[in-house]
Amino acid sequence: AQTVTQSQPEMSVQEAETVTLSCTYDTSESDYYLFWYKQPPSRQMILVIRQEAYKQQNATENRFSVNFQKAAKSFSLKISDSQLGDAAMYFCAYRSLAGDNYGQNFVFGPGTRLSVLP
Amino acid sequence: DTGVSQNPRHKITKRGQNVTFRCDPISEHNRLYWYRQTLGQGPEFLTYFQNEAQLEKSRLLSDRFSAERPKGSFSTLEIQRTEQGDSAMYLCASTSYGSYTFGSGTRLTVV
Numbered sequence: 001a002q003t004v005t006q007s008q009p010e011m012s013v014q015e016a017e018t019v020t021l022s023c024t025y026d027t028s029e030s031d032y033y034l035f036w037y038k039q040p041p042s043r044q045m046i047l048v049i050r051q052e053a054y055k056q057q058n059a060t061e062n063r064f065s066v067n068f069q070k071a072a073k074s075f076s077l078k079i080s081d082s083q084l085g086d087a088a089m090y091f092c093a094y095r096s097l098a099g100d101n102y103g104q105n106f107v108f109g110p111g112t113r114l115s116v117l118p
Numbered sequence: 119d120t121g122v123s124q125n126p127r128h129k130i131t132k133r134g135q136n137v138t139f140r141c142d143p144i145s146e147h148n149r150l151y152w153y154r155q156t157l158g159q160g161p162e163f164l165t166y167f168q169n170e171a172q173l174e175k176s177r178l179l180s181d182r183f184s185a186e187r188p189k190g191s192f193s194t195l196e197i198q199r200t201e202q203g204d205s206a207m208y209l210c211a212s213t214s215y216g217s218y219t220f221g222s223g224t225r226l227t228v229v
Contacts, residue, residue, distance in 0.1 A: 045218075110160050
């Protein structure tokens with residue numbers, strides 16, 4: 001079974017600075033998706049960024065980018081120019097592509113609570 | 119239809135009562151998932167529908183839990199004889215392929 005680990009329960013960053021959130025995962029599969037989701041106090045999980053394992057190029061979405069190291073099974077999220085609205089819980093998630101149904105669920109990490117200091 | 123809708127947002131119930139939650143997915147999404155999230159933890163998979171067929175259930179889903187998705191549209195999650203350990207956020211997500219879209223969840227408190 002796949003597992004996802006986020007070793008930083010809490011992080012803080014000064015507004016306009018850069019912060020990196022760590023994620024490692026364990027799998028024997030070669031093809032899968034990795035995601036970062038944000039969950040603000042409003043509770044809705046919002047997709048931040050997605051990475052297909054077969055792609056070597058790191059995904060980027062505006063101020064958000066990832067460092068995907070497939071051999072090391074590492075998937076960190078970098079937030080540049082941090083804004084107050086970035087404060088939230090961030091969850092790293094793994095989705096298997098095995099099987100006819102392309103996997104049937106996500107495996108989430110325990111989350112990292114990010115605070116943004118004005 | 120701009121997202122996944124879950125009702126109610128909050129539910130407080132006495133131990134032993136039955137509760138039912140509803141999820142309305144994005145209309146073109148054929149896959150629907152239920153997750154449970156306890157405080158300070160990531161969501162844990164409960165069950166999954168493809169159209170109206172329930173294809174997988176987690177071991178977390180005890181006999182007191184049942185989910186349906188009639189006609190492959192909205193879904194309901196029922197918990198019978200609630201226990202204090204059932205207190206959690208229940209999240210619904212839908213997808214057709216790739217990324218999930220989550221609802222805002224139903225927070226259940228069993229007193």
